[in-house]
Amino acid sequence: MKKAETKETETKRRMQRLKSLAATLGERRIGRVKLGRLKPFVGLVAVFALACVFSPSRRGEMIFLGAGNLTDILRQVSEKGILAVGMTFVILAGGIDLSVGSALAFAATLSSVMLMRGGYGTPETLLAVLAAGLLIGAVNAIVITKGRIQSFIVTLAMMSGARGLARLVSGGSGVEIGYGEGGAPPSFAALGGKLGALVPVPAIIFLAAVAAAWIVLNKTRFGRYVHAVGSNETATRLSGVNVNAVKFGVFSICGLLAALAGIIHSAQLEQGNPNDGVAYELDAIAAVVIGGTSLSGGAGTVVGTLAGTLIIGIINNILGLNNVDANVQLLLKGVIIVGAVLLQRK
């Protein structure tokens, strides 16, 4: 009895300390603009700290902090994380892409069909599937710009269209990916595997996508235009920028990354199922928003999206480690999305 009590106060004390630490971190100002950019990280540090506090222990060590667990979190978030990176481009430019979950399913299905039924090798499959993803994004962009329809509506239509396409490709059911005689080449399996004993390949691809996106958004002319279009489309058009080309670019990138996520998805699950990836677009949007990117466009960072993705991943992980009901996990995710946005507005 007494022992339990001391444990409880101990936990409380630890939490309090962490809370005040997070608070002081949040209040530190490094210029006006910088503070906003730090916020997702304040959240990430806080969530990380909380995860440490609530981590169950095995033989005196926190399971959460185990190297295996941490890399597994990265692996788990990588698919949706890659979607979120693409989504960051679209949202920064003032749009939204609801079709990425279906595009992921289409890419995963197409991959397995090409490998198993078509007998294609890994390079051809990758090339074709990535091109198909790019095409989905390009079609979105063309309908949006030429038809002058809001991206919400166009990508909502594509969400349905791409899912239908995925089912057509496979005949409606999932396609298992088998290796060995007459199966897929082992090089494809590597995409869902590990480098060495610890480092998951999907995580590397995710982090590489974040790095590439950071370079494009911050170091290139296109990246500047993405921000400008999201901040004020009319002013940008009047400045002689080809706004339609910029939109074409962001949606194509988003489609391409959705296909990349789909390839990883099929490699990890060893099957391509046209019914997978449902509501992934919402998780991607959630990660972007938690990462501090404004849905009205123009303001945000891809590094914030990385933080947002990790926040969601860590929370899911710690809840899982504590055997919290999956339904409660969903509920908590809702609370966190709203909480993160409230935190960022202050």
Add this chain to the structure above:
Amino acid sequence: MAYLLEARNIGKRFPGVVALDGVNLGVRGGSVHAVVGENGAGKSTLMKILSGVYRADTGAILLDGKAVEFASPRAAEKAGVVIIHQELNLVPALSVAENIFLGREPSRFGFVDRRRMERDAEALLDRLGRRLDPRRAVESLKVSDQQVVEIAKALSLNARALIMDEPTTALAADDVERLFGVINTLTGAGAAVIYISHKMDELFRIADEFTTLRDGKWIGHRAASETTPGELARMMVGREVSYKREREDGGRRNVELLRVENLSSRGIDATRATRATRATRATRATRATRANGRRRLSDISFSLRAGEVLGVAGLMGAGRTELLESLFGVHGTTGESRIVMGGQPLIINDPRQAIKAGLALVPEDRKAQGLALNLDVGSNITLARLERFSRFGFLRRESEERVAREYVERLGIKTPDTRAATVNLSGGNQQKVALAKWLLTGPKALLLDEPTKGIDIKGKTEIYRLIEELAASGLGVILVSSELPELLALSDRIIVLREGRLAGALERSEATEERIIELATMGNKEGGNEEGGNEGDGNKAAHAAA
């Protein structure tokens, strides 16, 4: 005769400005009282005080000789003072009857009594002499009928004093007649109408009395029978501008930079102009009115010389902004329109072509069209010429930064550094950022739309000096401004637009505020009818677009 509604010695300050100072207005029942003055004279502020939107700092409002205080527009409506705004306040998707009784629906057992509502609406419309189906959606009506719905709504509120703010801006000639008929019905029944308009010829047909405001001050009151448009124009102007022109007269060079011949606009695509703003159902009505208010240009010709500031005057809605936007490729122009630059005929259908040709447009609305306010100062300055600062698509940040800083210094932009968010700058400094953006493109002709709108005196003076410097360096400047003193101080020549047409051109030596106002408001008689017809076309086109 006693006044129905009276404002005595009204004063109103906003932070930094005195909007109204000692203004009087007495409106009699059964008559139309026109309030006239230039843009910024304080007409709207006075109307907002009368209708309960603002509260006056000093002075009193009397209704039937008794002092009243309206805490809200709702309170004013209850007392019988109703305002009809230029941009109508209707819900487009709802029916005529639903709009008239919005928020006050007759009900039975807690349900809306539709039949009664429609019957009552019909009765109100009958009183106005306009038979409209009360079940029709307001968005399917033309603007003049939407206005009738607003007036019927006012009637249903038992309005005794009706304020109408520029009611004819979006109306074709025959619709104006119909509106005047409705107004006569109202005054015949004893109501008072306060009527705001810039159109002198109309005012003299409908108004019984005039009150003139200038710079927030009461200038005078006249009965319609004892005044003339000329006298009113003189009362409206006379504002002093402290700015002293620096350039010598005749300093412009005799090189034609730009020649515009027979410029007429094609049907204007309203969606294109406002695509950036996400449309919701509720805003569509406003947008439709705006599309109606958008002026079609016809047959405009002029030329711009190097080193010259060409002023463009005209009333709100005369087509000044549309002229600049047409030159810049925002709107389509008809086949007969010719734009010649440096001897070369140009086809401009897109801002990119305009920029390539050496044009630059600083739009009127900095926030909506001029700048990407979320972005930093440097990014805004280089936005229109970013390819100069990139190699293989990658930005060369050092050279970008260096040039941006150079322009910040040259134009005296007050900002901590080029990385500061543009939104935090003052209006004047934001405008300089917009100017810097265009100077960086190395333009030959600069199109400025109300460049000092919403900018304080000091900022204005700095921008005036900049405009003069640019002209002196050989640029041609087309300056659109509603502030006549500013236009007169800076321009070498002034063209005046009226209802989408060229009403006249004045050399600097012959330009006075009176001349300009006369050209902008009166026009010539024969032109009048034609313009009315033209406006009708505009209406139809806008309806088709909506």
